[in-house]
Amino acid sequence: MGSVSNETISRLTADVLVIGGGPAGAWAAWSAAKQGAKVVVADKGYLGSSGATAPGGTNLLYLPPDPKLREEAVQQRYRESAYLAEPEWIRRVLDQVYDNLQLVEAWGYPFRRDEAGTPLRDHLQGPEYMRIMRRAVHKAGVKILDQSPALELLADEHGVGGARGVNRLDGSEWEVRANAVVIATGGCAFLSKGLGCNVLTGEGLLMASELGAELSGMEFTRQYAPSAAFGTVTRGRLLNWATYSNQDGNELPAAAARAGDFLPLMLSKGPVYAVLNKADTEEKRGILRRSHAIFFLPYDRAGIDPFTQRFPLTLRYEGTVRGTGGIRLIGDDCSTSVAGLYAAGDAATRERVTGAKSGGGAFNASWAICSGTWSGQAAAKYALSAGVKAGTRQLRAAGRSGLEARAEASALMNPNELVASVQKEVFPLDINYFRKEATLTASLNRLDRLWPSVYDRVPESIQGRVRAREAAAMLATARWMYTAALSRRETRGLHALAEYPDMDPQQQYRLIVSGIDRIRVAPEAKRAVETAKEVTGR
Numbered sequence: 001m002g003s004v005s006n007e008t009i010s011r012l013t014a015d016v017l018v019i020g021g022g023p024a025g026a027w028a029a030w031s032a033a034k035q036g037a038k039v040v041v042a043d044k045g046y047l048g049s050s051g052a053t054a055p056g057g058t059n060l061l062y063l064p065p066d067p068k069l070r071e072e073a074v075q076q077r078y079r080e081s082a083y084l085a086e087p088e089w090i091r092r093v094l095d096q097v098y099d100n101l102q103l104v105e106a107w108g109y110p111f112r113r114d115e116a117g118t119p120l121r122d123h124l125q126g127p128e129y130m131r132i133m134r135r136a137v138h139k140a141g142v143k144i145l146d147q148s149p150a151l152e153l154l155a156d157e158h159g160v161g162g163a164r165g166v167n168r169l170d171g172s173e174w175e176v177r178a179n180a181v182v183i184a185t186g187g188c189a190f191l192s193k194g195l196g197c198n199v200l201t202g203e204g205l206l207m208a209s210e211l212g213a214e215l216s217g218m219e220f221t222r223q224y225a226p227s228a229a230f231g232t233v234t235r236g237r238l239l240n241w242a243t244y245s246n247q248d249g250n251e252l253p254a255a256a257a258r259a260g261d262f263l264p265l266m267l268s269k270g271p272v273y274a275v276l277n278k279a280d281t282e283e284k285r286g287i288l289r290r291s292h293a294i295f296f297l298p299y300d301r302a303g304i305d306p307f308t309q310r311f312p313l314t315l316r317y318e319g320t321v322r323g324t325g326g327i328r329l330i331g332d333d334c335s336t337s338v339a340g341l342y343a344a345g346d347a348a349t350r351e352r353v354t355g356a357k358s359g360g361g362a363f364n365a366s367w368a369i370c371s372g373t374w375s376g377q378a379a380a381k382y383a384l385s386a387g388v389k390a391g392t393r394q395l396r397a398a399g400r401s402g403l404e405a406r407a408e409a410s411a412l413m414n415p416n417e418l419v420a421s422v423q424k425e426v427f428p429l430d431i432n433y434f435r436k437e438a439t440l441t442a443s444l445n446r447l448d449r450l451w452p453s454v455y456d457r458v459p460e461s462i463q464g465r466v467r468a469r470e471a472a473a474m475l476a477t478a479r480w481m482y483t484a485a486l487s488r489r490e491t492r493g494l495h496a497l498a499e500y501p502d503m504d505p506q507q508q509y510r511l512i513v514s515g516i517d518r519i520r521v522a523p524e525a526k527r528a529v530e531t532a533k534e535v536t537g538r
Contacts, residue, residue, distance in 0.1 A: 009164070009175045012143070013391040014040040015383035016376070017162055017176045019150045019204065020184035021047030022054070023365070024345025026133040027100070027372025028182040028379070033140035035380035040176050041142055042165060044149040044185070044199045048134035051186055052196040052321060052346075053365065054126045056235060056294050061366035062101060062122045063094055070094050077363075081355020082493040083508055089352040092332075093363075096370040107132050124365070148174060151469050152399025153181065153207045158388070159339025160211060161395040171462050177390040180340045180379035183208055183327060184372060187320035187346035188477040190426050191419060191470075194225065194316045195232040195294075202320070202473035204347040206516075208327045209476070210398045213336045215513040216349040216524070217325035218477075219484035220356050220494040222433055224315035225322065226263055231298030234316055238288060238295050242274040245310065249273075263315055264433050273310040317427050320477065322360035323494060324350050325484070328512060333378030334371050340382055342375035344368070351510055356493020401454040401516065402472025403465075413456040415467035421450055422474045426481070435485060436498045444482040450475055451517070480513050487511055487521045 016032040018025050021043030029041040043050060063070050074090045101121040105111055109132055111119040138144065150165040154177065162177040185204030189197035205215060225234035244252040244262075247270055252262075266272045279285045285307050289296055299306045320326055327336055327343035329352070334342045345368040350359045353367055383390075402413075425443045426432050454472040458465055488495055488511060490504040510524040 009173045012040055012174065012176045013389075014038045014143070014176055014178040015390070016040075016180045016182065016379045017042065017178035018182045018184055018376070019163060019207075020186060020345070020347065021045065021144070021146075022051035022184065022186055022345060022368065023130070023133065024347070024368040024372035024375075025182070025184035026130070026137050027369055028184055028342075028344050028376035029137050029142045030133075030140050031373045031376030032182070032380040033137075033142050035377055035384070037380035037383055039140075039142045039380075040145065040178065041137065042145040042148045042150050042163070042174070042176065044147075046146045047137065047144050048130045049127075050196070050199050052194070052200065053368070054130045055196045056233070057123060057125045057292075058365040059362040060101065060122050060124060061093060061097055061362045063098070065098065077353075078355070080357050082357065082503060084351055084355035084493070084510060086352045093353055093366050093370045096373060097366040100369045100373060104129070104132065107136055122362075145174060149466050149469075150185075150203070150207065151465070152397050152403060153211055153341075154395040155211055155338075155398050156393050156395050158393070160341040161390055161393050163207070164397060164399075166462050166465065168462060168466070177393065177395065178383065179386040179388075179390045180342065180383040182342045182344055182375045182379050183347045184344045184375075185347045187318075187323065187326065188474060189319045189321045190317060190423055190474050190478075192317045192319070192423075192427065193232050194227070194234045194318060194321075197318070197321060200319075200321055200346070201470040202477040203469055204343070205320075205327060205480075206401065206469075206473040206476050207399070208336060208338065208341060208343065208347075209514070209516055210400060211338045211341065212514070213338045213341060213343075214328040215325060215480055216328040216510050217323075217351045218320070218480045218513050219325070219488045219511060220351075220358075221320055221323035221325055221481045221485075222435065222494050222496065223318045223322045223358050223360070224264065224429075224433060225318050225360075226313055227316050228298050229312040229314040230302055232316075233295055233298060234318070235292060235295050238276065238292055239274060241276045241278040241284075241288070243277050245273050245275075247271045247273070249310075263313065264429050267313070267315060268429055268434075272313045274306075274313055275308065275310045276306045277308070279307055315429070317432070318360070319426070319481075321346050322358050322364065324354055324356065324359060325481070326350065331378075332374070334375035335378060340379075342379050344371040344375040356495060358494055399469075401476065402469040403458060404455070405457045406455040409456050411453070411456045413453060413458055413468055413471075415459065415464065415471040418450065418453060418471040419467070419474060422447070422471070422478050426478050434498065435496055437486065440482050440486055444479065444486065447475060447479050447482065451479070476516060479519060483519045483521060484511050484513050
């Protein structure tokens with residue numbers, strides 16, 4: 001780790017630093033401020049418009065406080081989680097999201113109402129929701145650093161102590177010293193061109209890991225979403241109204257279209273087209289357009305009427321965004337194994353509420369609200385009880401890969417080439433969706449051979465530095481994913497291995513992944529050193 005000595009850096013001091021400005025980050029910042037903490041939030045984009053939620057809409061896990069109804073929902077989700085979720089955490093989410101959505105309405109969100117006038121708080125339109133959240137965060141006294149990606153954490157022997165980053169707009173560098181940090185940077189979608197995912201490249205996972213934080217659920221990342229081949233919107237629900245056909249116009253069986261592997265299987269054989277002709281009246285089409293306006297934007301721009309004209313489909317990889325894996329949480333307050341470091345939203349593992357199943361949609365949106373609230377409250381309490389001021393600590397910068405060249409490095413890193421090389425390993429369906437041991441092992445070996453390049457000399461421009469860190473984070477995330485996948489020799493939830501098609505009751509545990517240059521994997525229930533399985537490069 002390098003020492004923090006650059007006197008040209010813009011320096012700030014706070015109690016809590018929140019890294020990331022999506023829903024989880026916004027709730028963490030607001031919650032910490034309401035505890036009386038001085039809070040700074042640094043967002044890679046603009047808090048209110050960046051991330052996967054802001055440009056679209058999302059359903060919510062919102063149920064009235066009916067004990068029977070809620071317990072049925074809890075038990076259903078526990079079964080769907082392949083028994084890796086924890087019912088008590090699901091109950092906590094139901095309770096917390098119910099309270100927070102009342103706040104959102106009080107702040108001005110216009111929820112729909114039923115005939116009796118009861119608000120229907122089961123859906124949020126992203127643009128309006130995040131506009132309200134930015135206003136609430138600002139009103140709470142939080143200092144917002146927009147267009148300010150964090151590049152590395154600061155730490156000392158007591159734990160995390162802040163972060164350093166850059167400002168995209170003016171090229172300056174910033175440093176925030178804080179006794180508690182919340183990582184709310186979202187998941188990693190590997191720049192797959194999904195709407196709102198351009199900022200979700202995994203740096204939060206890398207930064208936390210550089211301080212020794214563990215990851216969990218990284219094998220549950222076999223998640224793709226349908227999109228028009230010429231668009232970025234990955235809202236697949238409207239495809240329930242579609243008829244599918246192949247390149248020759250031959251209709252594909254409707255029964256097969258409802259199977260989970262339908263599109264991956266069909267796309268592996270050739271182009272697949274869809275037309276929303278099951279919405280066969282103007283009334284139905286009008287309802288769909290009004291309720292899912294953003295879905296239709298790419299079609300309108302392309303001059304295609306999706307109700308009457310076929311359009312080509314593709315699958316965009318969503319990685320840990322709609323997968324499950326992320327930073328491991330060791331406490332009910334979303335604390336990690338690093339003192340003062342907390343994680344929220346898609347940056348954190350969602351296994352405790354979703355298990356092995358994707359949390360995409362209602363669960364992830366609700367988790368962002370709740371984990372943001374819990375982590376912000378806990379971070380504030382931790383920081384305010386600290387016996388030392390953050391500004392007086394002897395902190396060192398923890399970042400290495402994609403930031404700090406090795407002494408013998410002579411080559412200049414090409415971040416875009418590195419990103420493309422990682423994408424070649426994680427995008428193809430025949431590697432990452434139809435997983436086989438031999439295929440994953442070969443891919444992981446290629447990724448391992450790429451790893452030394454993250455210690456080459458980094459481009460000097462702001463854009464080059466940010467992309468270099470993104471490239472390193474994506475490469476690290478891919479290696480963690482495949483290492484975990486090869487260690488779970490069964491099929492469970494989002495994870496599947498062709499050689500092990502069944503769920504194994506003896507593997508009803510979470511896999512803990514740690515390390516960067518050398519990756520280690522161990523079952524959560526067997527944390528003793530002698531039972532750990534050490535994996536060098538795989």
